Amino acid sequence: MTYIGIDVSKDSFVSAYPAKSGYTTKSFPNTTSGVRRFIQSLPEECHCVMEATGNYSMLLLYLLQEKGIPVSMENPQKIKHFARAMLSTTKTDDIDAKLIAMYGEKMNPVPYKIPSDSIILLKQKRTVLRQLKKQLTMMINLQESMSVLPKQDPTSKASIEQTIKFLRKQVSKMEEEITNLSNKEFKRQMDLLTSIKGISNTIASALIVATGGFTFFSSAKQISRFLGLCPTYQQSGTSVNVKGHINRNGDTHLRSQLYIAAVSSIACNAACRAAFLKMKERGKCGKVAITAIANKLIRQAFAVVTNNRPYIDGYVSSLA
Numbered sequence: 001m002t003y004i005g006i007d008v009s010k011d012s013f014v015s016a017y018p019a020k021s022g023y024t025t026k027s028f029p030n031t032t033s034g035v036r037r038f039i040q041s042l043p044e045e046c047h048c049v050m051e052a053t054g055n056y057s058m059l060l061l062y063l064l065q066e067k068g069i070p071v072s073m074e075n076p077q078k079i080k081h082f083a084r085a086m087l088s089t090t091k092t093d094d095i096d097a098k099l100i101a102m103y104g105e106k107m108n109p110v111p112y113k114i115p116s117d118s119i120i121l122l123k124q125k126r127t128v129l130r131q132l133k134k135q136l137t138m139m140i141n142l143q144e145s146m147s148v149l150p151k152q153d154p155t156s157k158a159s160i161e162q163t164i165k166f167l168r169k170q171v172s173k174m175e176e177e178i179t180n181l182s183n184k185e186f187k188r189q190m191d192l193l194t195s196i197k198g199i200s201n202t203i204a205s206a207l208i209v210a211t212g213g214f215t216f217f218s219s220a221k222q223i224s225r226f227l228g229l230c231p232t233y234q235q236s237g238t239s240v241n242v243k244g245h246i247n248r249n250g251d252t253h254l255r256s257q258l259y260i261a262a263v264s265s266i267a268c269n270a271a272c273r274a275a276f277l278k279m280k281e282r283g284k285c286g287k288v289a290i291t292a293i294a295n296k297l298i299r300q301a302f303a304v305v306t307n308n309r310p311y312i313d314g315y316v317s318s319l320a
Helices: 032-040 054-066 076-085 093-107 117-147 154-185 187-194 201-211 220-227 252-268 270-281 286-307
Strands: 002-008 012-019 022-029 046-051 071-074 231-236 240-246
Touching (some): 002 054, 012 093, 032 054, 046 093, 054 071, 071 076, 117 201, 201 220, 220 286, 252 286
Parallel strands (some): 002 046
Antiparallel strands (some): 002 012, 012 022
């Protein structure tokens, strides 16, 4: 198998091809015609490897998979640490492409599974919704800061009020569209997830987007690790023995939503309440206990979807 390393940027991408003495590189424009020329240059039995660079790599990824060419999308942190292990001290697009190709040869990454069209649309809507909420919060803060001035400009005041009204309308519209699309394309999963007390339509749709309809991960622990809710631990010899904080990878917004959901689930979800009280009895602080409950919600979500059975509050398995 020939591994091709690709370093993607906004306007172009550099590919590295194995040669007799190292690698040769070539640059292509990051356009449909540029990607098609790159595909024509690929040897038989090849496997492309690239870093996850958000929207800039999606066209390349989509067209490669359309042609049936295996392609891996790797976390940039993996490539960064691999470059350190190889004692790389220079960073250019060509060198990065070569390092990515070398990473593919050494690590044999698994092919990336592109999300369905529905997941791609939902992800875009969630991104826009998140930005709309940020703008709304910013405008509300501006309105409050100007309200204490001894003399306000009527035009500025009216402009802020109109903007806030517009943003609230757009936020409401986008939330409704996300819920409607989720219920249309993933109705069964939405019904199963919202049967869990503490998980709302918003969080259910966010979990579906993050997990590709629960097809990207084979266990709840993998989802927790992906979302950055797994605790870190460092131990070496007798001098280092540290239980650290959560790793904070993945979707920060969804992680915050799950934390808030965990707080509310303590009051309405019997299993979550029992687990929280047990952790408090063991002397765990509130934040640690709530983070553990957020992990429990993920396990409950994974269980109801994979078993295709709605959640029953307080259910105890006969096998327990």
